[in-house]
Amino acid sequence: MTVELPPGLALQKVDERIMTLNVGPQHPGSGHMRIIVQIDGDYIVACDPDPGYVHRGEEKMAEYRNYITNIPHLERPVIHDSCNALYPYVLGVEDLLGIEVTERAKYVRVICSELNRCIYTMYWLAIYGIFLGHSTMFMWPAGDRELLIDLMEKISGARVTHSHFVPGGVRNDLPPNFEEVCLRQVNYFEKRIKEYAAVFYDNPILISRTQDTGVLSREDAIRLGTTGSVLRASGVDYDLRQKEPYDVYEELDVHTNVMKEGDSYARSKVPWLDMMESCNIIRQALQKMPKSGSVRVKLKPNPKGKGLDSVYKRVESGRGSLGCYIVSDGKVEPYRLKLSVGSFRNLIALPYLLKGEKLGNMPSVYWSLNYWPVEADR
């Protein structure tokens, strides 16, 4: 009797040259996932990413909670980017319930979202640094993101999972004196990240390790459906904040950072350039924001959707496009909720990028995909 085993579990025929190696799921360099690589000497011949170790059933869970109590758990997939993780859901629910948000609330959301993008990117940069053996690049971003976490803590009262966005606006207004503190800390933050150029991005050791490794061509980037910084590093100028502006992004001047090379170096540099752009957007938003006004529309206690209806909204998160599809059947809970996340879409590129690379280049290619395991598994 033969039993069909799933592909990941099937025993591999032992080859004289090819060795199968499991990287993860307990390996710190893989995140919460397993990468099955087959190596011939020092070269990778095949690679099979195996996500799913931190699947939490977020989408199913959302069907049992109402539109408000869905907020805390939907931001859990990426706690560092929790405002952006919640953004498409909140936009979608507003559409379903027919809520018009006030101008000031939209600006507050944009500021929170940009702060969160930087907080996430700094965390990612710290991990990227440490896995390339650059421990200064772990310490500096981990310290400097404190400046922005402090701002988010002043706004929302929590350091990581803010639960700040709600259908109808944001939970509370900015604290008094916030504009001044925000401007000071964001300016200093920008000055600090510019210093990373000398120590990291212009560092010949980094360049020699990342340049020309894992090259993703423009055509492949589009064909594989990658998104966010991976797509922009391959020369495709696509940023949802610019192409499909939501909330008040169309009133703000958003520049995108595009690099043509498509290698690990470009993929690691684009998020860093994006952070400077985020600082610009925050400064613009602080200037253009209405100085007073309500930030939250009062809703009925248990808001319901209007009959059978569905909506799809997407935003540009720290890892690329993040979409949320909600179906409502007129009850207090969503009938179905589906998340389309940037991490998962970027992971698809990994087997193509690693083929023919040296095993030592795996961390630099893998982390350059701006990948967050927990988000990919939802």
Add this chain to the structure above:
Amino acid sequence: MTNTATGIIRALNSGIKHIATKRFTLRYPEEKLKFVGDGYQFDPSTGVGIAGLKGRHMLFHDHCTGCQLCSIACEGVAEAIAMVKVPDQQQQNKKSIMPQIDYGKCVFCGLCVDACPFYALYMTNDYELSSFSKEGLIYTPAQLAVKPYVEQDSEIIITKWGATHG
């Protein structure tokens, strides 16, 4: 080759500068971060919250009516709130039940504060809730009524020598 050498020297140099800059690390628990306000509060009349840290809750016994709305709000989040009988007789609280919060489950989202229509439940700046037992994390209505003593005064200061906590 010279390019590589200058690049490495530049990288080292930018790090060496940091010997002279101030330390950014917060020396907890000697120093504690200062927060805005007295904690997250909510004004049911306008439907907007007041910025502040989402820390341990504070329950005002003279406002709580035992309406259970906070407990219902938490049901979909963490099921951290249980309604328990209290010995003190309050005029507005006929059933004499008040929320008891299990901080082993609470995720500090503050949705219960948003749900309370009687200005009875707020959050405070107290975040040091560790305990040696699971039971120690369950705060009874009497414990929640105590205003926490917090001494937090450290802020981020930015000078031309860099940022520091002071």
